[in-house]
Amino acid sequence: MALLSVLTPVLAVVLCLVLGYMLLKPRETETTARKTEGASKSKNFRPWVDQDLQDDTENTAREGGKKDDDWVDSNEEEDCPHVPYSPTRYPVDTMLQRSEDFYALLNQRRSLRFISPEPVPREVIDNVIRTAGTAPSGAHTEPWTFVVVSDLEMKHQIRQIVEAEEEVNYRQRMGDKWVNDLAKISTNWIKEYLDVAPYLVLIFKQTYGILPNGKKKTHYYNEISVSISCGILLAALQNVGLVTVTSTPLNCGPQLRVLLKRPTNEKLLMLLPVGYPASDATVPNLKRKPLDDIIVHI
Numbered sequence: 001m002a003l004l005s006v007l008t009p010v011l012a013v014v015l016c017l018v019l020g021y022m023l024l025k026p027r028e029t030e031t032t033a034r035k036t037e038g039a040s041k042s043k044n045f046r047p048w049v050d051q052d053l054q055d056d057t058e059n060t061a062r063e064g065g066k067k068d069d070d071w072v073d074s075n076e077e078e079d080c081p082h083v084p085y086s087p088t089r090y091p092v093d094t095m096l097q098r099s100e101d102f103y104a105l106l107n108q109r110r111s112l113r114f115i116s117p118e119p120v121p122r123e124v125i126d127n128v129i130r131t132a133g134t135a136p137s138g139a140h141t142e143p144w145t146f147v148v149v150s151d152l153e154m155k156h157q158i159r160q161i162v163e164a165e166e167e168v169n170y171r172q173r174m175g176d177k178w179v180n181d182l183a184k185i186s187t188n189w190i191k192e193y194l195d196v197a198p199y200l201v202l203i204f205k206q207t208y209g210i211l212p213n214g215k216k217k218t219h220y221y222n223e224i225s226v227s228i229s230c231g232i233l234l235a236a237l238q239n240v241g242l243v244t245v246t247s248t249p250l251n252c253g254p255q256l257r258v259l260l261k262r263p264t265n266e267k268l269l270m271l272l273p274v275g276y277p278a279s280d281a282t283v284p285n286l287k288r289k290p291l292d293d294i295i296v297h298i
């Protein structure tokens with residue numbers, strides 16, 4: 001009994017300590033979280049970037065001794081006031097007609113591997129690329145560079161790089177399944193169009209931006225943004241009666257980037273030979289999926 005009366009105040013103290021700890025612990029965690037958040041908002045914070053599309057260039061640059069201080073803070077950038085916007089609104093029958101016409105135009109688009117050497121006005125190419133530059137981009141970073149090559153010698157050097165790599169791709173890297181899948185469209189590593197087409201447009205994604213003060217700027221979703229821009233470019237080419245073949249030369253990016261003297265924050269995404277179709281051009285007789293196979297109404 002005497003022992004119990006001695007232990008009761010001890011137990012009460014222990015109980016109070018346990019309860020006190022349990023009550024204080026979440027607050028502490030909260031404070032730590034707030035502190036972390038505060039730190040995140042501090043100068044060195046780098047926002048989340050599309051992880052799955054992360055690019056090695058960034059890591060390489062960091063390994064090369066670059067610090068977080070090299071990155072621009074979003075609040076260092078200028079404000080952007082809103083202005084009125086009222087685009088053309090069409091009557092429903094006009095909308096219907098325009099949607100049918102646009103579909104008919106783009107449904108004629110084909111990847112052409114036989115391109116005429118006939119010259120194409122440079123202004124048309126400029127306008128088509130201007131159009132591609134209207135694409136949306138993550139946080140309006142416009143992370144694209146379009147390199148337009150018309151110089152004969154440069155085109156030939158590009159062809160040599162692409163064909164050398166493509167031969168290895170077809171013979172070794174791609175594997176039987178990939179090569180068989182391509183058999184139906186009869187492609188191989190010989191790319192005559194790289195010499196013949198009046199223009200080669202090489203589209204680079206800028207994995208990050210570099211401001212005039214030398215600071216780096218995050219280019220959110222740069223690959224998706226540039227891909228959208230390429231889609232618009234294809235539509236713009238179709239609109240003026242020019243042709244191309246979407247090509248993504250495997251393993252050629254670094255060599256072509258160096259050849260074209262592009263900086264390391266740029267990575268080659270696509271190579272488009274552009275011109276009129278050759279008079280004897282052919283295309284594989286592919287069919288497109290019907291609407292019901294690609295649409296889901298909910």
Ligand SMILES: Cc1cc2nc3c(=O)[nH]c(=O)nc-3n(C[C@H](O)[C@H](O)[C@H](O)COP(=O)(O)O)c2cc1C
Nearest residue numbers: 109110111112113185187245246247248249283286
């Ligand atoms: C991301 C992408 C990469 C492609 N890469 C190549 C390529 O390296 N070489 C090629 O001849 N065609 C390439 N193509 C073209 C496709 O083979 C072509 O779009 C497809 O066969 C459908 O034909 P169509 O464009 O005439 O509708 C590529 C297309 C896409 C979208």
